Amino acid sequence: MPRQVDDMVRTDKGVAEFCKNYEFRTDYICEVVKRRQCRKILIQLPEGFLRCIPFLYKELSRCVESVEILFSLNPSHGSCLLDELGSRISGSDLLVHIGHVEYPNYTPAIPVLFIPAEYTGVHNLRFERIVDYIRTKNVQSVLVLTTSQHAELSRWLVEFLNTKGFRAEYGGIVTGCLVPKIPKDIDITLVVAGGRFHAIGVALRNLDRASTIVMVDPYTGAIRDVQEDVKKILRIRYWKIAYSREAKTWVVIDGVYGQHRPSIVDKICQLIRQRGGTCIKTIALYLDQHVLENLDSEDVDVFVVASCPRIPIDDLYEFRKPVLTPGEAYMVLTGEERYVYPW
Ligand code: SF4
Known part of the structure; x- marks a missing residue:
């Protein structure tokens, strides 16, 4: 799954020092929590920041003593995946989403505070x-x-x-x-x-x-x-597109929250059916190789990931059957030759 906080920022100088290099704005979080009179808050961080949980817990406990603080371990690869379910089930009054700004065209059904977590450590740019x-x-x-x-x-x-x-x-x-x-x-x-x-x-x-x-x-x-990287990626992508041309049975995987894209899924299924193919719609909160292994059989020819277009390109490009982005599915189904990204 795409990473938002790169592994390269990991150093052996210690977790606390790593966490201090980001502007988590704990004073501001406390101010908002007090103003909203929250009793419980849920904090969601991308994978790369999970080790800052003890650091954040200590920082926040100091300024909002009577508030229960809970941390989400559900996927947080982008602000497309706000943990609405965790927030509702836990009865949290506020979701504090750290590491991203708002995802356009997605309005969560719960109150959310976005903390972008600006890097304030020493940068190496000259x-x-x-x-x-x-x-x-x-x-x-x-x-x-x-x-x-x-x-x-x-x-x-x-x-x-x-x-x-x-x-x-x-x-x-x-x-x-x-x-x-x-x-x-x-x-x-x-x-x-x-x-x-x-x-x-x-x-x-x-x-x-x-x-x-x-x-x-x-x-x-x-x-x-990044031209060479892109050339390499395109070689793989065009091979997968070519390999999908005769496909009959397609599994199209939608996502949840900001990754829920019903109009894209419907459009792809409509094109598949117009060609006499079968379109099976699925939906997933989390998708990886393991899920695809279980889903795969001789009855499936191609998978399309509508939820996140980087999953086919970055994570599942080695899967034995084509796993396409919506844009690539569109190319196969319409004969478009120009590479279409993301949908
Ligand atoms: S859908 Fe977009 S924003 Fe969300 S994880 Fe994938 S690439 Fe990132």
Whole structure:
């Protein structure tokens, strides 16, 4: 499953030090909890932050003594998966979701407080090195995209680039699936994030610009384009698309909460049935290789994951049968040859 807090931020300096490097805004959480007169709160963190639970528990217990604090261990790969069920079952008055900003087009049925968890530790970016890199490309206009953890750093970078004579603009926060189309007048796009995950998402959505998309990693200081990674991914994806052309029986997997995409599922099933195929609809809170192993049989030809388009690309690309994104299913079913991402 896609990671939102990259493993590369793990150091052996100790968990407490790691956790102190992020702006969890515990004073603000306490203020909101008191103002709302909460008796119980549920806190949800991405995998990479789970080890900060004792740290957060101590910090929050100091300022909201009489409030019961509960931590969710349910999937939290993005704000598409707010733990609504855990919140309701536990009778929590507020879900505090840490690590992401709101997922567009998804309105949870419970009160939620979003804490983006900005990285405030020492970053390894040398802005001058970024300037040198951009100068080698001989370009002028720069778009800077980022994740919830590096929004402030990215704004500083934009200001710095503008003082160096570039035309830089801040394009906001991206997720693995929600990525803007890059405007035509942008020469180079910097994706400030830990690891390649987000830069690859930007490139898949903007394939005609893939050579101009650059990963800038604040943890390692690495600056590099992702074109080769994308080429490798596309080779695998086109092979899976070709392999699915004769498929008869399709299992389409929907998700829950913000990953519930009924109109996409219906559209795919309609196209399958128009071709005389069988579409079996399923729904899952969590999907991995193990679930697919149990689901697979000689009666199934292809799986389509409508919930999260990064699962087929990043996690299940080695599965023995094609596991497609909605965009790829659309390509198979309509004959479209241009790569479609994400849906
Ligand atoms: S659906 Fe999008 S935001 Fe949610 S985990 Fe997948 S890639 Fe991330």
